[in-house]
Amino acid sequence: MHAETDEVVRDKVAAAHRHGLVPVLCVGETAEDLEQHGASAVPVAQLRAALEGADVSKGLVVAYEPVWAIGSGQAATPEQAQQVAGALREVLREIAGDDLAAATRILYGGSVKAANIAAFMREPDVDGALVGGASLDLDEFSSIVRFKKHVGA
Numbered sequence: 001m002h003a004e005t006d007e008v009v010r011d012k013v014a015a016a017h018r019h020g021l022v023p024v025l026c027v028g029e030t031a032e033d034l035e036q037h038g039a040s041a042v043p044v045a046q047l048r049a050a051l052e053g054a055d056v057s058k059g060l061v062v063a064y065e066p067v068w069a070i071g072s073g074q075a076a077t078p079e080q081a082q083q084v085a086g087a088l089r090e091v092l093r094e095i096a097g098d099d100l101a102a103a104t105r106i107l108y109g110g111s112v113k114a115a116n117i118a119a120f121m122r123e124p125d126v127d128g129a130l131v132g133g134a135s136l137d138l139d140e141f142s143s144i145v146r147f148k149k150h151v152g153a
Helices: 006-018 031-037 041-050 076-097 100-102 119-120 138-145 147-151
Strands: 024-027 061-064 103-110
Touching: 006 024, 006 041, 041 076, 041 100, 061 076, 076 100, 076 103, 076 119, 119 147, 138 147
Parallel strands: 024 061, 061 103
Antiparallel strands: none
16 A cells, blocks of 8 residues: 555664664555465565564564455454464564564454454464554453453453
């Protein structure tokens, strides 16, 4: 939508680091990408490209946002989110080592709602959520924030 190439995103990550900011790097596939390559191929390639030459020790948050899910009311399954988050964490491990890979937060974003947040948060490599439209509804967002209360965790 913004015509951001992998190179532009890489430059933005570098600029954020230069100015002492921790970038939130969003990666995700279109419906066509999903059908052609599967869920993790495009986000993994985007992450690798964005981090080329980057010093990940300066901090990074990665958000997996399947483009096809944003604003559609359709979310990835928790298993899909875990598959992609696990693949992204493996790339981080290769680039930066075990400690930084474990310390890097990987979020899921894409039609996150109170009804599905607990399932996403049960996945071992999904560390949080990037909430979009649901954050505009006070009751919905409050329920998302309080999801642990409803699952006894």
